[in-house]
Amino acid sequence: MNRQEASQQYQEALRKGRRAYKERVLRGLYPYPQVLDEILDDAMTAGQVDLGLLDIPAQRVVGTKTQGRRNAFAANFMPLMPPDTEFSSKWITLCAAHLSDEGIREPVRCYEYLGRFYVQEGNKRVSVLKSYGAPSIPAYVTRIVPAWSDDPAIQAYYDFMHAYQLTGLYQVMFSRAGRFPKLQAALGHEPEQAWTEAERRSFLTGYLAVEKAFDKLGGDKLGVTAADALLVLLKVKRFDELKSLSPAELNKALTAVWADVRLAGQDEPVSVSTETQETNTEPNLLRRIVDSVSPATLALAFVSDHLPGESDWAQGHELGRQYVEAVLGERVVCRTYYGAKNGSEVMEEAVRDGAQVIFGTTPSLIGACRAIAAKHPDVRVFSCSISMPYTGVRTYYCRIYEGKFITGAIAGALSRSDVIGYVASNPILGVPAAINAFALGAQLTNPNARVRLAWSCVDEHAMESLAADGLDMVSNRDVPTPDRMVEPWGLCRVAEGGFRVVASPYWHWGKVYEKLVRGVLGGRLDAMSAGGSRAVSYWWGMRSGSVGVLIDDALPTGVRQLTNILCGGVARGSILPFERAIRDQNGTVRSDGSHFFSPEELLNMDWFVENVEGRIPAYDELLPMSRGIARLQGVYRDSIPPEKQDAIL
Secondary structure, eight states: OHHHHHHHHHHHHHHHHHHHHHHHHHTTOOOSOEEHHHHOOGGGEEEEEEEEEEEEEGGGEEEESSSTTGGGBOTTSOBOSOTTSHHHHHHHHHHHHHHSSSOOOSOEEEEEETTEEEEEEOHHHHHHHHHTTOSEEEEEEEEEEEOOOSOHHHHHHHHHHHHHHHHOOSSOOOSSTTOHHHHHHHTTOOTTOOOOHHHHHHHHHHHHHHHHHHHHTTGGGTTOOHHHHHHHHTTTSOHHHHHTSOHHHHHHHHHHTHHHHHHTTOSOOEEEEOSOGGGSOOOHHHHHHHHHHSOSOEEEEEEOSSOTTTOHHHHHHHHHHHHHHHHHGGGEEEEEETTOSSHHHHHHHHHHTTOSEEEEOSGGGHHHHHHHHHHOTTSEEEESSSOOOOTTEEEEEEOTHHHHHHHHHHHHHHOSSSEEEEEEOOSBTTHHHHHHHHHHHHHHHOTTOEEEEEETTTOTTHHHHHHHTTOSEEEOSOBSSTTOOOTTSSEEEEETTEEEEEEEEEEOHHHHHHHHHHHHHTTOSOOOOTTOSSEEEEEEOGGGTSEEEEEOTTSOHHHHHHHHHHHHHHHHTSOOTTOSEEEBTTSOEEEESOOOOOHHHHHTOOOOBTTEEOOOOOGGGSOHHHHHHHHHHBTTGGGSOOOTTOOOO
16 A cells, blocks of 8 residues: 555656646746755865754755765656656555655755755655655764855854854844844853753744744745744744644734845845925925825824833934924824833824824834834834834934034034044934044144043043033933023033033934824825835934034024034035045045945044044943844844844844
8 A cells, every 4th residue: 555655656746846846947947946056166175064964944955965866866866767667666665654654764965055954874764754745864973064154154154153153043044144033042052051851842833833923925036034024023023933833824923024034045135215205396286286186184103112201212203293393283193101111012002092103202112113013014103213124114204414524613613622522322223323424624724633432321421521521512311302502412512610512413303203294194104014125214304403503692693503504504415525535544534535335334433533633432331221222233233143122223
């Protein structure tokens, strides 16, 4: 009976093999299993390691060590030889053994290179087991270690080799280096914690279900792995939750974040938009037509983890909400959820209250924004943060470096010395650009100007420390709202009694919210769907009115005139702070004057121009209260070891 069943199985496997062969030929792809000897040469390897007997993932067996018997199999290891051949007879005999109580006991022998397996002995055994959909195959494995290089695939593989020492699993492979520590943290493990056999079994129970859903959705065509997909899912659900889902529920959960899974394979997953929709001119008639078919009213929810009375940041966003209500009137209905310590629960409440748009007004709410966007794809979700790789959440922030450039020019004009102090807040995205812009502005009015840098995230009394050095001008954090000057924020003159504010950039969140809401009402913002190819980050500046500069009425007339000229030029785009010859602190030419820095380059600056004295502080130098924002938005966030159960980017 086993022989008859085995013969039928061969016929089915032959059909699959011929179909796979034909499909690959039609697509211009190699139709047979890959041959490792044709892939490698000695210069590509750094040695071999005998791993002994392992259960290897069947789907990672992709080829043969040598050319022998290559043409007998299609690329999926299904047979191609006719049923009346010696090959088919041996295949059927092996299959009959597999169906018997004896089974196929002898392990195959193979080589592993970059996570893929190439069979040296036992091709037909692999073919039989694959035909039955076996998840793993026993094999004696020799690992070929690739030579180190800057190739991202090689770097990811070296990360895997370290991870394998802890997990003992070949299933856990990522497409990019640096992701395994995030998985350890999400699972509640210490960074170098080795997995027990019980932990391996528990993990595979959930992981293989994710892998099946990933394959069903066509994940093998994305250039990412099932482990990458799992990491995306773990941003919105705990692993224990994933293990409890039915196959249908798991498919639904993965589909909800599928666009973000796609992003996991991209080198630049975030598109930075520096133009507001309002700067795109439209005929008035067309605007009226668009407005006539847009929603009559829009329900907005503003969520913050602090009350306005407790935080100047929260107060600035509250003023922004009031501005939107005043400007748009009956077209919006606003509700506030301030003091929200559990962002996910509060945003769920906002959805139940009918919110169509949710604004998470602090970066710390990005996890809640991501979860609510995945759960409620019809709700538009915005996070006041920058450069987050989630297609369902659009982020918004202000290009404050434009205002800093102008206050730098003011400082250079007013300072009685060549050294100007600068207190930076946190080493997060965009802050080095603001420091550099200030330094370039100071050089504009004083070619000898140098900027001495201090960090309030390292020294709570950084401003006083700079003043104690004898500096007469110090730039501190910006004023939070456009309605007032707050001492000692902004650019300050050091006086005997303390500090006097002479100028400061400010954030006008009302303008940001007005333009975002008008974009939604008028249909000028793209629909937030899973089909987006990149995440979108709005980074608006003076042209949109989102950033401005407040100045003291007592400024000298000439300095006031210069300020007005610079403000107008930056807003129009005729003055670009970084459009000039620039050298960094090491003397390296960053621009010969003709280079145009892209928004992404400015946002991700991690170097300083030559007239800045100071450096970016390391993570372990930061005060505890500043470490959370560095993890979320830091210029070196990808290199910070994740913490257990922490929000994972």
